[in-house]
Amino acid sequence: MLDRKDTGPHVVIVGGGFAGLYAARRLARGNVRVTVLDRRNHHLFQPLLYQVATAGLAPGEIAAPIRHVLKAHPRTRVLLADVSGIDLGRRTVRYDGGEIGYDYLLLATGARHSYFAHPEWEPLAPGLKTLEDATEIRRRILLAYETAERTEDPAERQALLDFVVVGAGPTGVELAGAIEEIARKTLRRDFRSIDPATSRVLLVEAGDRVLPAFPPDLSRRAEAALRRMGVEVMLRTSVEDVTPEGVWLQDRFLPARTVLWAAGVSASSLGARLSAERDAAGRVRVLQDLTLPGHPEVYLAGDMALFVEPEGRPLPGIAPVAIQEGEWAAENILRSAQGRSRLAFRYRDRGVLATIGRSQAVARIGRIHLHGFIAWAAWLFIHILYLIGFGNRVAILWRWTLAYFTFERADRLITGGSRMPGGEQSNRNPAPRL
Amino acid sequence: MLDRKDTGPHVVIVGGGFAGLYAARRLARGNVRVTVLDRRNHHLFQPLLYQVATAGLAPGEIAAPIRHVLKAHPRTRVLLADVSGIDLGRRTVRYDGGEIGYDYLLLATGARHSYFAHPEWEPLAPGLKTLEDATEIRRRILLAYETAERTEDPAERQALLDFVVVGAGPTGVELAGAIEEIARKTLRRDFRSIDPATSRVLLVEAGDRVLPAFPPDLSRRAEAALRRMGVEVMLRTSVEDVTPEGVWLQDRFLPARTVLWAAGVSASSLGARLSAERDAAGRVRVLQDLTLPGHPEVYLAGDMALFVEPEGRPLPGIAPVAIQEGEWAAENILRSAQGRSRLAFRYRDRGVLATIGRSQAVARIGRIHLHGFIAWAAWLFIHILYLIGFGNRVAILWRWTLAYFTFERADRLITGGSRMPGGEQSNRNPAPRL
Numbered sequence: 019m020l021d022r023k024d025t026g027p028h029v030v031i032v033g034g035g036f037a038g039l040y041a042a043r044r045l046a047r048g049n050v051r052v053t054v055l056d057r058r059n060h061h062l063f064q065p066l067l068y069q070v071a072t073a074g075l076a077p078g079e080i081a082a083p084i085r086h087v088l089k090a091h092p093r094t095r096v097l098l099a100d101v102s103g104i105d106l107g108r109r110t111v112r113y114d115g116g117e118i119g120y121d122y123l124l125l126a127t128g129a130r131h132s133y134f135a136h137p138e139w140e141p142l143a144p145g146l147k148t149l150e151d152a153t154e155i156r157r158r159i160l161l162a163y164e165t166a167e168r169t170e171d172p173a174e175r176q177a178l179l180d181f182v183v184v185g186a187g188p189t190g191v192e193l194a195g196a197i198e199e200i201a202r203k204t205l206r207r208d209f210r211s212i213d214p215a216t217s218r219v220l221l222v223e224a225g226d227r228v229l230p231a232f233p234p235d236l237s238r239r240a241e242a243a244l245r246r247m248g249v250e251v252m253l254r255t256s257v258e259d260v261t262p263e264g265v266w267l268q269d270r271f272l273p274a275r276t277v278l279w280a281a282g283v284s285a286s287s288l289g290a291r292l293s294a295e296r297d298a299a300g301r302v303r304v305l306q307d308l309t310l311p312g313h314p315e316v317y318l319a320g321d322m323a324l325f326v327e328p329e330g331r332p333l334p335g336i337a338p339v340a341i342q343e344g345e346w347a348a349e350n351i352l353r354s355a356q357g358r359s360r361l362a363f364r365y366r367d368r369g370v371l372a373t374i375g376r377s378q379a380v381a382r383i384g385r386i387h388l389h390g391f392i393a394w395a396a397w398l399f400i401h402i403l404y405l406i407g408f409g410n411r412v413a414i415l416w417r418w419t420l421a422y423f424t425f426e427r428a429d430r431l432i433t434g435g436s437r438m439p440g441g442e443q444s445n446r447n448p449a450p451r452l
Numbered sequence: 453m454l455d456r457k458d459t460g461p462h463v464v465i466v467g468g469g470f471a472g473l474y475a476a477r478r479l480a481r482g483n484v485r486v487t488v489l490d491r492r493n494h495h496l497f498q499p500l501l502y503q504v505a506t507a508g509l510a511p512g513e514i515a516a517p518i519r520h521v522l523k524a525h526p527r528t529r530v531l532l533a534d535v536s537g538i539d540l541g542r543r544t545v546r547y548d549g550g551e552i553g554y555d556y557l558l559l560a561t562g563a564r565h566s567y568f569a570h571p572e573w574e575p576l577a578p579g580l581k582t583l584e585d586a587t588e589i590r591r592r593i594l595l596a597y598e599t600a601e602r603t604e605d606p607a608e609r610q611a612l613l614d615f616v617v618v619g620a621g622p623t624g625v626e627l628a629g630a631i632e633e634i635a636r637k638t639l640r641r642d643f644r645s646i647d648p649a650t651s652r653v654l655l656v657e658a659g660d661r662v663l664p665a666f667p668p669d670l671s672r673r674a675e676a677a678l679r680r681m682g683v684e685v686m687l688r689t690s691v692e693d694v695t696p697e698g699v700w701l702q703d704r705f706l707p708a709r710t711v712l713w714a715a716g717v718s719a720s721s722l723g724a725r726l727s728a729e730r731d732a733a734g735r736v737r738v739l740q741d742l743t744l745p746g747h748p749e750v751y752l753a754g755d756m757a758l759f760v761e762p763e764g765r766p767l768p769g770i771a772p773v774a775i776q777e778g779e780w781a782a783e784n785i786l787r788s789a790q791g792r793s794r795l796a797f798r799y800r801d802r803g804v805l806a807t808i809g810r811s812q813a814v815a816r817i818g819r820i821h822l823h824g825f826i827a828w829a830a831w832l833f834i835h836i837l838y839l840i841g842f843g844n845r846v847a848i849l850w851r852w853t854l855a856y857f858t859f860e861r862a863d864r865l866i867t868g869g870s871r872m873p874g875g876e877q878s879n880r881n882p883a884p885r886l
Binding site: 059076081082085086089115153160164207210431432 | 533584
């Protein structure tokens with residue numbers, strides 16, 4: 019239904035995450051028509067998703083309708099569509115409502131958490147990738163306290179108050195720190211039978227340090243900060259099994275009704291349909307110009323793409339990589355459309371950040387290593403900065419300022435059912451799946 | 453688990469809505485122990501629920517954890533519990549986790565929408581009573597526009613853009629006005645294939661005027677305001693059937709994929725287990741002191757109670773009635789505990805308010821009838837005032853100020869699945885039920 023006077027090549031972007039959205043914005047400046055397909059109506063600011071899971075922010079504060087973010091660009095169309103396949107020969111994308119042709123294609127459908135060949139663990143230990151994941155985790159955390167308040171049996175009560183977080187990457191560290199803070203501060207006066215401070219948070223990591231993608235000195239800082247807060251950090255420990263009652267490690271059983279999964283991701287299944295080279299996490303290997311080998315009109319960016327730098331280092335699945343890849347792919351598409359040559363992508367590594375808790379974070383910014391309050395301030399500043407275009411930075415700043423002084427968490431809602439998983443009278447919705 | 457040094461009679465409150473919460477606050481001042489049971493963890497500010505359903509406010513902005521609202525009262529305990537029965541003889545309440553004894557009981561479990569012996573209409577035409585209802589309605593409204601944007605067939609597209617609201621009480625009027633505003637203003641520039649302004653909102657009412665509980669002159673004002681906004685008001689029109697394709701009236705079929713139900717309520721089913729006199733809506737008739745006939749230790753308040761004034765007028769199911777009944781019941785409980793006589797309840801009728809849209813409302817305040825901007829300002833002031841204790845009045849005021857000048861709606865999220873009801877690839881959660 020685009021205007022007939024509309025000309026220029028047609029670019030189809032699949033996925034409205036960081037890579038897709040920044041690509042769409044860049045493309046809107048060139049002489050191309052753009053269609054963005056996503057099965058969600060909203061772009062999600064994933065770096066703050068753990069805040070929704072721990073009741074600090076509301077879902078709407080870190081998500082914005084994709085079509086709203088792109089409304090200023092009349093030649094950009096957004097369709098809510100579930101893409102089921104790509105026909106590289108006919109240059110068409112198949113979705114639940116039909117087919118759409120493209121001149122250039124950008125695939126950026128991201129990643130999902132991975133259970134390492136144990137998909138049966140997913141309902142027992144939810145991961146954190148979507149808003150539904152986040153409200154489900156929030157529901158489980160809050161419900162565990164509510165159920166503990168009703169429970170007389172001391173062992174059962176402790177199992178309800180113990181939280182296991184599997185995986186000590188940034189998401190695992192952020193979740194563990196936030197849950198610890200809920201227990202020690204937010205809920206302190208809210209219960210009568212239980213003392214939330216008797217709650218324990220166990221952070222289980224198979225590797226030998228937390229935040230393995232960070233420099234070792236920052237990993238040590240982060241671990242020390244977690245321990246000071248009260249988190250039990252268990253390194254070199256792998257999970258053998260997850261049951262409704264808790265987690266089996268190599269040598270023992272941790273009884274815990276709430277188990278959260280932050281241990282690994284696998285790329286979107288769309289990559290598997292391209293019959294291209296993929297790594298163990300399912301990411302599709304792209305050339306230096308971000309195109310699919312043999313298909314200079316097909317680009318991949320973000321968590322589903324595997325870009326290996328000339329020096330041999332594969333880029334990690336983080337937001338800055340996705341943003342820069344998306345913009346670079348858009349640039350190369352515009353160059354191709356003008357008959358110019360594509361350029362090899364160079365990642366500008368500005369650093370990495372992870373927050374641990376109130377006034378606690380670690381950061382590598384360029385070559386500078388920061389920790390403690392200054393790193394936390396940097397984290398806050400950068401996240402607020404990147405929320406540009408969400409239109410709710412003021413509201414979030416207000417909430418965080420309040421929360422900083424009151425320890426309050428504004429979004430403590432149990433929605434979608436009020437029974438613990440496995441409860442006999444369960445009326446909750448099934449955990450959403452992709 | 454209450455402290456052993458804790459003395460005084462034990463009051464059990466079932467339901468943390470307006471009646472239950474205001475009763476608990478009043479009781480906290482007396483020498484009684486209080487236990488509040490609710491199957492939700494949150495108190496809901498129902499008068500603003502339509503704002504969540506129409507993406508203007510976030511769920512967390514109109515809901516607060518019951519235990520948090522009552523945290524300052526150490527002798528008040530809150531339990532997340534689904535009450536299944538009352539044993540009036542043994543003075544115990546049965547819930548999903550056991551039994552709890554009471555000296556005084558206050559039942560205030562509210563009402564649910566009623567489909568007049570057509571429960572099969574519920575999945576087709578959701579009503580608005582819970583946060584899950586609100587996000588489901590929001591999902592359907594936003595999804596209808598998304599699906600219309602993808603649809604080529606003009607008849608199907610119009611059916612997606614047409615919204616039927618059944619029932620022209622305050623909820624129906626507020627929903628119709630807000631949906632109309634979304635179509636004309638909020639979404640104006642967001643779509644490429646459809647023009648949201650071609651969307652139609654049909655408000656179907658069986659009676660002969662909108663807002664039947666208001667004075668007739670205000671009903672006329674409200675109807676005129678709705679028509680000016682573009683809402684099609686259909687009076688003396690009853691719904692014969694609801695199908696996935698639309699609504700059957702007596703003489704014709706309205707094709708509309710989105711049908712919302714605001715036509716009637718029936719009292720909580722808990723009242724049916726008391727073997728007491730009930731009206732057609734299932735409300736339990738209470739004595740003048742708000743007790744259950746024959747049980748001076750059992751009180752009912754709010755939407756599940758039928759209080760008939762000495763002059764013969766039954767009180768309506770609105771928030772001010774629930775609040776005053778809850779407080780009065782608490783007062784009578786405290787008087788009984790002190791050996792004093794119970795007092796007959798008198799409702800102080802301060803008026804009624806309904807908002808229609810931006811700067812449009814009708815209000816009866818005492819004997820004064822207001823409409824237009826002044827009524828809307830009164831509505832705004834009173835609602836902000838009653839959000840005391842929610843701790844987010846500043847955030848809401850900020851959002852509303854922004855929304856007033858920008859027409860933006862901050863919470864346009866489709867969560868819980870992205871398919872229209874009945875779609876073949878549905879991955880949405882089932883509609884939550886109570």
